[in-house]
Amino acid sequence: MINPYIPYLGRLTDIQSLGTGIKLFKVQLENGTPAGEFSYRPGQFAFVSAFGVGEAPFGITSVCGIDNTVDFAVNKVGTVTRALHEMNVGDMVGVRGPMGNWFPLEDIKGKNVIFLGGGIGGAPLRPVITSILHDRNSYGNMTILWAARNPKLLVFTDEYDIWRQSPRTELHLTVDEGDAGWTGNVGLITALLQKVKPSPDNATVIICGPPIMIHFAIIELQKMGFTSEQIITTLEAKMKCGIGKCGRCNIGEKYVCLHGPVFSHMEIKEFLESFL
Amino acid sequence: MNFITHVQLQDWLARMMKDRTVIAPTRAIEDLVRYQPVNSPDAIAFDFTRTAISPKEFFLPASEAILTIERVRQIAAGSNNPEWNVKLGEPELDRSQVLFAIRPCDTHALLALDALLLQEPVDAYYARRRKQTTLIGLACEHPGATCFCTSLSFAPDDSNGMDVMLYPVEGGYALEAQTEKGQVLTDNLALAPYRGERPQKTWLPAEFSVPPRVVWTQLFNDPHWGRLADRCLSCKICAYVCPTCRCFDVRDYIVAQGLGYQKIERLRCWDSCMAEGYQRIAGGHNPRPTKAQRLRNRFYCKFDYYPADFGALACVGCGRCIEYCPVNVDITEVLQSVAIKGETLATNSTRL
């Protein structure tokens, strides 16, 4: 019987800054662990252990088969994330996973895909974008709306040119507050959505960001004619086990770690409890 | 079915205690009967309806280590820099144990927990304890003041899930081994067959039934939950005495430390959705900030979510929460109130 509470061991091979208080951790799973078993899809998450402090769930930002490390974007907000931020290359962490469900990349083939990413919420969207770029002709137009509170919180900036240069792909950025060097859009992502006005025809929207952003984005999208089947999001919750045992992450009868974190609006609108 | 006298029972238990941990009901302090490991049959209390705390603590302990981590600072070959080498371990579990005199409601609770914890991915620690424990059930002779198992379609003499079942009869008990684990314990007993009638079911009329899902869905935003929650203290008594509540918290602790060495235990401990900060995330946002939301979640989890997700009711009618709630939040009052409101809704909708 595999014990689902025992993590794989991984070594930090690279730590990059993604923004103010946000770092990207690249983890190489150790040879001793059955690393070949760690196969995952965009949307899934894993628990990363800072041994001695605890574990916390993070969306996996790398793509299995394309990236050769398992990557996590970590925002420093609490005890575990602070402990991770204090680590150096070469340190050992635990990785428990992969967990949860994944984005329906097969189902959206042939469709135009619109991404709405807010702040660190962009992290789970990055592997979807990368997967599409590697299979570009299977998908329609790609419209990426990327937002953050200020320019220093925009994540994956070094990939923006790769995205822009892909055929039939547009990238639009916005910040709540600009700074001295910022010449782009200023305003909420809903304002940007109204400006870009993506068409609902043959389209799927994938949203990730703070719950309140998801809430208002869905209202805006519905006004623009998008149906519930066309809207997909990924939710977060406080988690402890990640495998549906500890009971912590439920929104009504749905456990974010088991039935999510990817949910379509068809499911969300039936939720008794609000995801806010 | 066999017949075992009181004296034969004591002998049997005494022999068991030689090479197994036997957990049985004992009087911890006055008027408080709890399941605890016992060394002698004399310590066992037989005069109880059900114990104060459920025996779930022997399958899901209040605190247990689920991982051990050893970090040793070493200088790897061909390097000048010391680095931490990490070794992970799984805690060993105790020797095999017998849980004596478990009531049908508490075994039903274990079956409800099995539906979740033995589902893939299997909770290794709970699974091992379940496997290592032999359940000797004891049918109830009379209902407790807060019992309502029959209203949930369970029975006070139900042997479902027991390895060995005992039914109190004149002069002793009718005994039946139901599983291989049970037979291991009863094989060497020289017992006479039981010649009497199948023991009479203890009478406890069902007073109500659990309302169906559609009623719970319709009443989700009913102001009743807020009024009920006014007096709730958000303590965790109801969850901690409950045989089916299983929510837990997890955190790492350094248990030993030296120069270049750390031993860490990952602890999991009981927790409850009733606690104010239960779902609060780092950064401060709390999805269930009010008592009403948390209290509602507890009842919905028991009667709506858990059955929908795992196929079993997360309540067995033991009534411990009713007995120990200091402000009289009564689960049967809630169920009856939901049922009545459900009928009103049904009447109103047919009238339309």
Added chain:
Amino acid sequence: MIEQIRATAREILQNKTVDLVIGYEVGTRGATRPAFICSADEVDRLIWNDACTHNLTNYVRGKHVPPKRDAPPARLGLVLKACDARALNVLLRENQVPRGDLYLIGVVCEGMRQDAGFATRTLGDLQPRCQTCTERVPVVYDSLIGERKTSEVFETSEVWQELDRLGVMTPGERQAFWDAEFARCLRCYACRQVCPACYCVECTAEQLDPEWVGIGICTPEKRFFHTMRAYHLAGRCVGCDECARVCPIGVRLDLLNAWFRREVQQTFDYQAGIDATTLVPLATFKPNENLEL
């Protein structure tokens, strides 16, 4: 007395002196429980008997908070016994709620019985705290209901005798006594939740950043929690003994807090909650204070 309580509640709700009256009612299976009455036509739910053991001051802070962000805070009517009234003074002294938002219905109390407030237990003798209570009349109220009857005040109670027994133990024996008590504890925090003086938004025992005590339900953590709580209550605990009543495992918190109350009384000649203005000894620092104890 019941009629007077109901009449007062009806009046203050009807003339909108208060938005809510917190009192007692009979719940299921004969248990007395806290009642929250928000309209005058519901006041007949209110009762008064010798099972009205709950300290309703505990609900004041939670109910005083406004229901919506820009709404004014709720004004509360509160049925108070003598001990509960002292607990309210502790909250007033600590600026937790403005006096002007409260209408206090003081009730003269002849004592509460043991095992009160639970769904199935038979009421026992007078509670130990009531046996030795010299007050019976609340120290703060807007209306007073009832008259002090000559009822027996016990010279001593079992609890005081137990304190004496603890007092002659060696520190090692005392530690063993309390460790045996705490070993049973489940860390359900019912004792903390029912206490009017425990109102920290985030309890020290649950803080993770910094983490003062771990989450383990083990003796060292439990020893820390109970000792810390007793110290935080020293000089503030009024001895309502609700913490001991609610504990499902019978941990002797009444004894633990009585110990501290006795120490505070002997050292500072101070009892918590007699008024809302006297400085609290353990929460007050005077620069020229004599620090030799």
